[in-house]
Amino acid sequence: MHLFRLLKIISVGIHYGLEEFFLGHERFGGLRTVIGALFFWRSLSEPRAARLRLALEALGPIFVKFGQVLSTRRDLLPADIAEELAKLQDRVPPFPARDVATILQRVYGKPAAAVFLEFAAEPVASASVAQVHLACLPDGTEVAVKVLRPGIASIISKDLALLHAGATLMEWLWADGRRLRPHEVVAEFAKHLEVELDLLREASNASQLRRNFENSPLLQVPRVYWDYCSSEVMVMQRMNGTPVSHVDALRAQGIDIPRLARAGVEIFFTQVFRDGFFHADMHPGNILVAPGGEYVALDFGIMGTLTDIDKNYLAQNFLAFFRRDYRRVAQVHIESGWAPKDTRIDDFEAAIRSVCEPIFAKPLKEISFGRVLLRLFQTSRRFNIQVQPQLVLLQKTLLNIEGLGRELDPNLDLWETAKPYLERWMSEQVGWRGFVERVKQEAPYWSTVLPQLPRLLHQALGRLAQSRADEEAAALLREKRKQTQLLAVIATLLVVIAAALLFLRH
Secondary structure (H helix, E strand, C coil): CHHHHHHHHHHHHHHCCCHHHHCCCHHHHHHHHHHHHHCCCCCCCCCHHHHHHHHHHHHCHHHHHHHHHHHCCCCCCCHHHHHHHCCCCCCCCCCCHHHHHHHHHHHHCCCHHHHCCEECCCCCEECCCEEEEEEECCCCCEEEEEEECCCHHHHHHHHHHHHHHHHHHHHHHCCCCCCCCHHHHHHHHHHHHHHHCCHHHHHHHHHHHHHHCCCCCCEECCCECHHHCCCCEEEEECCCCEECCCHHHHHHCCCCHHHHHHHHHHHHHHHHHHHCEEECCCCHHHEEECCCCCEEECCCCCEEECCHHHHHHHHHHHHHHHCCCHHHHHHHHHHCCCCCCCCCHHHHHHHHHHHHHHHHHCCHHHCCHHHHHHHHHHHHHCCCCCCCHHHHHHHHHHHHHHHHHHHHCCCCCHHHHHHHHHHHHHHHHHCHHHHHHHHHHHHHHHHHHHHHHHHHHHHHHHHHHHHHHHHHHHHHHHHHHHHHHHHHHHHHHHHHHHHHHHHHHC
16 A cells, blocks of 8 residues: 555655656756656646645645645745645545444444434535534534545654655655655644644643633634544534634624734734744634624644743844844843853854845834744855744744734734733733732742741751761761871881891891
8 A cells, every 4th residue: 555655655745756856966867867858748837835735635634734834934945845835725525424323322322312412414614634513512502513535644643654764765866855844744734633633632722722712802723522522533522603714794794804814813812922822723714703703713633832932032023123122132142051151152143134124125014023033044045043833833823813913804903912912921021010910920839838847948958968067977987087097107217217226127
């Protein structure tokens, strides 16, 4: 089966002229000419990026999803390829209803009719890893049931093995192969798939995001019904709304579109800087707009996380950049550990300035945060700086949010919308608000430790006294040893002198 799949991949690759990627080095120019002559019937009028996208679509859903993940690594890919791969759409034929019934029978130990009051056999959405059916719980609650594709794990493992083999070939045969770190990209793809293949993990992501935005006037997240969830089935609240990309329909409903665009930016920066936990797959297909104008988030397979340190340095980077303080941008990279400690700040500052200064020739509302991060990543690569995976995911999400916001409102000034959140967050972290907040966070720990302080102090003093006594005893022992050694030396000298005197008398 591996051999047949490999032959299929090779045939598709040749059909779309992908040898250009694998035999890109000049030493393979003759081989490319031979392949071109043997397959003269091919039509290669499309640009290389478009041909790569078409090839991935022809190879099936797993390769399509790989292309989608690959498109997020704009720090590694040439711009034309990243832009083209971003167009990939995961339209996959649904799997048969009988397979759905088999999975539900295995998970629940009884047929779907005994679990749900109603269950629609036809899915409302179908993707490469799972598909979604509408249903009703026994109490009449309307739900959406996400079911994992049968046998998808084994299919993925085989395709991942072939992708790693392709990554090795790319490193060997393509001039830019090693720089693009294809094995790292495949490993990142495998990590995303690992989460998506366990619907319990997706359910926990949804539950966490819902808790973060509980009672929020901006974002709705479906409730998870844990009693009906497993690693193969996820049951959640059915959400109603209009796809966010249907702008005319939203206007017809009386939705304030500019306000909707600003709310999207606020949601994103709240997730990033307040929670450090953000939806990392917020393309228009995963977002609805409720009748009241709130966003509705769907599909929680890919989530990003940021530590407090990440958030702090990220905010400092943004603020320093928009103040054109490039030296501070360079310092932040080094202080955060993103750049090697021996990086020359003046050289790094000059490189950042040369890349970013032209951006300010445009009005602030036309400046793309995502592009700023991308340019910083590209500049960082020249200084052997490894891009942090969580920041790459953030940059990809930021590009999605920006594209969505400006599609809704072309006049959206992203900087003016985001700046208050960045400044407020910095104030809360560095100013007196941050001090008060940290005191609140530490108070439960202090309430436990304070009553123990006398005992802990007594124990510490006891250990110190014992340590000093041990040191004094050791010092006394060393002194006694020295005295013993000195007496031995004196005794030896006396014996030698006595022997010498006796010898002289005779």
